[in-house]
Amino acid sequence: MLTASEYSNHSRQNQPVTGPAELNLPRVLWILSSTLEKLVSRNEKLVDELNQELDKLNNGSVRLGKSLNLFHGVRAPGISIPKYLERIYKYTNCSPSCFVVGYVYIDMLTHKHPDSLVLSLNVHRLLVTSVMVASKMLDDEHYNNAVYARVGGVSNAELNKLELELLFLLDFKVMVCPRVFESYCLHLEKEMLVNGTGLKIERILSPKSFETEISVEDQQSSSPPPIVDYGLT
């Protein structure tokens, strides 16, 4: 069973992820990926059904999730959610709890703005923005927006805009207290159980090499490979 304290390891180097020794990625990445993938496919289905209904009424298609407009891409990026999260984790060196808190932000967003739907068109931008803001809040040492932009495959200017948008949509309530944090951890775990994929966590992953991490001192030269191929830009 995953505990909150596992998530809240802020310095992962000296606190290796628990579980089988070959696992170097925190389990939260996988739990979160699976949860989000489920959410996205459910929402996509919803949109499809709605559009079909509307088609019958000769009404054209709807654009749902208006409050998240800024996060919408033109087309869905080619990179999967798990890969994208892995990429963020790998290159930004943020603490695992940033992913939980990032998820809290996304969840708060959808509750605060019922008009928002997490879809394949916006989930990547939502993720990179919310994890970045979470890291700003949680990690005393964190990369700047420029690095996150590079990692996330968006421009610096756009990410800044998205950051601001997220902060305003959340009304700057970006503080997550331990109690809420814990309850989201439990929620995520439950998602896994319901899904029947609890075991899957233990089977995945190739060992992650820490050498690929970029160093704080030399952000420019060791920046992550461009992500343009994934079509996020």
Place this chain on the structure above:
Amino acid sequence: MAAAGQLNVIDSPSRGSRSVDCFEKLEQIGEGTYGQVYMAKEIETGEIVALKKIRMDNEREGFPITAIREIKILKKLHHENVIKLKEIVTSPGPEKDDQGRPDGNKYKGGIYMVFDYMDHDLTGLADRPGMRFTVPQIKCYMRQLLTGLHYCHVNQVLHRDIKGSNLLIDNEGNLKLADFGLARSFSNEHNANLTNRVITLWYRPPELLLGTTRYGPAVDMWSVGCIFAELLHGKPIFPGKDEPEQLNKIFELCGAPDEVNWPGVQKTPWYNQFKPTRPMKRRLREVFRHFDRHALELLEKMLTLDPAQRISAKDALDAEYFWTDPLPCDPKSLPKYESSHEFQTKKKRQQQRQNEENAKRLKMQHPQQHTRLPPIQQGGHHAQMRQGPSHPSHGSQPAVAAGPSHHYGKPRPSGGPGRYPPGGNPSGGYNHPNRGGQGGGAGYGSGTYPPQGRGAPYGSGAMPAGPGGGPRGGGGSGYGVGGPNYPQGGPPHGGSAAGRGSNMMGGNRNQQYGWQQ
């Protein structure tokens, strides 16, 4: 249907915040760590507010973390002694760049925090020529400071930059903590590592100077002690120019730390580096022996080296000092000091420039400038008036109208806050809170304080150094004006006076002191 405030065209933020155009900027009143501060009028209501612009010129960094922290903390805190963040407004800014693309700098400087307008800050007020606070006045400010801080601490917020210029005062006598840009939440369970590069040097506690990264509310209480002593003494008590000197000044007054008075001090990261080379006795009582007995008693507890033994805000509020005559006065009974906001920006800038030049010229001839005065002692029983340009200590103190005291009343020299001259002591306008040169090297060696007056200014650019460690510009802080907007009456944690009777605000009892009117 989109919710209210979300009906925006594509590509425009759906944030439902008002535009800065709802306000008419009147003049710039300060320069903060991350942006300018303006006095402004809300067009619809005519209400005067302070607009703090969030500087966003560093694209790589995005929205400043200090601003996020300040906003999220201020949104959580609601207390009459904490500055109130009224709202956040945006300005569209340059919409598109030349190519018609959404400009990357679209949001550059386009975000403003709206605060209630406050007329003064404590440093600016205290630095007015001829200003001297009365004892009930000092008690009144101190109690408000402690009440606000207690509220923060109860809500698990460390301010981490308590100093005079961050204590804003309105003409109703209300004091509010402002500038939460360095503040952060702490949790009792998670003994997190926090940075020790906080708090303006002169107000920084010994544990931070010794490198501690696990600390708590006691750091703020040390700063409060420094301010308290400053109010009573008439000038800053630890004007160190760098960290080693700062520690030394502290040790000279408070004695050297050892395992007896501060168990564990030898384990602090930089103890060996900074440990005193000679034995030093605590001389606080001796140096400040002219202070009122209860004041000294409280000060002793605030300026306790060991943070674990330092008095908490709550206990300080229960100190005899606040419950013995003369009692703290009612804020509303305080004299109203003229603030300078009627002046037009241009006129004032011009005037200020002139003043600065005059002052510079003056300074070259006479290094002695006006000096802060110790408080007026009531009733004369602990009189021992101090030297220096003295003021007849009548029981009455008319509202001083001699020139603007507004600490933010003038744009700061860009080199840094006026209080900490970046070198060569510029900008020493007569009403400018430039006290950077005070007390330099005076120390406590002689047993008594030197006569009041400016010590020789630091010769060189004696700017307390260190990234984030040096004094920050106190100027651009939060603001807020008179209580009417506040949920008076019932701050959740205002009840530090529990058990001490109902005379919290002095009430009628103060009338007998008749120090005003």
